[in-house]
Amino acid sequence: MKMFWANVHYTLSGFFSFWLLYTCYSGNDKQDIENLRDK
DSSP: OHHHHHHHHHHHHHHHHHHHHHHHHHSTTHHHHHHHHHO
C-alpha cells in the first residue's frame, strides 16, 4: 500500500509540474509571472 501512495504522489506532482510549465509558457499569464519574479 505504501508503494501505491508513493506512485500517486509522484504522478500528481509530475502532472502539477507539467501544468505549471504549460501555464508559464502559454503566454497568457506571462506578464503575471514577470511581476511575481520582480518581487
